[in-house]
Amino acid sequence: QVQLQESGPGLVKPSQTLSLTCTVSGGSISSGSYYWSWIRQPAGKGLEWIGRIYTSGSTNYNPSLKSRVTISVDTSKNQFSLKLSSVTAADTAVYYCARGGHYGGNSVTYYFDYWGQGTLVTVSS
Amino acid sequence: QTVVTQEPSLTVSPGGTVTLTCASSTGAVTSGYYPNWFQQKPGQAPRALIYSTSNKHSWTPARFSGSLLGGKAALTLSGVQPEDEAEYYCLLYYGGAQVRWVFGGGTKLTVL
Numbered sequence: 001q002v003q004l005q006e007s008g009p010g011l012v013k014p015s016q017t018l019s020l021t022c023t024v025s026g027g028s029i030s031s032g033s034y035y036w037s038w039i040r041q042p043a044g045k046g047l048e049w050i051g052r053i054y055t056s057g058s059t060n061y062n063p064s065l066k067s068r069v070t071i072s073v074d075t076s077k078n079q080f081s082l083k084l085s086s087v088t089a090a091d092t093a094v095y096y097c098a099r100g101g102h103y104g105g106n107s108v109t110y111y112f113d114y115w116g117q118g119t120l121v122t123v124s125s
Numbered sequence: 126q127t128v129v130t131q132e133p134s135l136t137v138s139p140g141g142t143v144t145l146t147c148a149s150s151t152g153a154v155t156s157g158y159y160p161n162w163f164q165q166k167p168g169q170a171p172r173a174l175i176y177s178t179s180n181k182h183s184w185t186p187a188r189f190s191g192s193l194l195g196g197k198a199a200l201t202l203s204g205v206q207p208e209d210e211a212e213y214y215c216l217l218y219y220g221g222a223q224v225r226w227v228f229g230g231g232t233k234l235t236v237l
């Protein structure tokens with residue numbers, strides 16, 4: 001069974017860059033028609049999609065975060081990563097990584113299935 | 126700015142049926158928005174329930190079903206169990222020049 005695990009600093013100073021890694025186990029990050037996403041959730045609030053990457057390197061980002069976000073993939077380590085620059089207190093949240101995928105030719109189906117347990121990142125001096 | 130709207134809260138009795146909906150500020154939700162539904166309990170990561178409108182994952186209980194209803198995506202729980210009390214989120218796909226996914230604000234479902 002596929003498992004995802006987020007890792008990275010739990011505390012980041014304002015104006016610095018938040019960096020997180022998601023390690024995928026139980027399967028190759030390169031196999032199948034998958035995309036790998038980052039999602040966050042401030043305490044007591046809803047979910048926000050940050051962006052996704054295919055193992056080809058193709059990315060899509062949330063327009064509201066696009067200027068500050070970079071998602072990359074390292075297939076040799078079975079990992080993908082998130083960098084969010086110029087952070088403020090508003091970026092304090094639990095950050096999740098998740099797997100998505102698609103199948104079908106003329107009738108495409110998109111799905112999300114496996115999620116990591118999440119990691120809390122606090123932005124504070 | 127695209128907004129996806131869900132009922133903030135709903136209450137259902139055990140054994141009852143409830144429908145949660147998911148609307149888009151851009152207009153009617155169709156299958157081309159590939160609606161996904163997630164369940165989240167306190168302190169836990171979200172769990173995927175439904176994808177592409179009505180498809181269930183292998184772990185999705187039979188009492189959960191997805192559909193399109195009146196221009197919205199819908200999640201129906203039939204024969205609600207106490208353990209179904211949770212927050213439910215929908216997720217819609219927006220294609221075009223700026224491909225993105227957008228979550229709804231979530232529905233807090235109380236089983237009482």
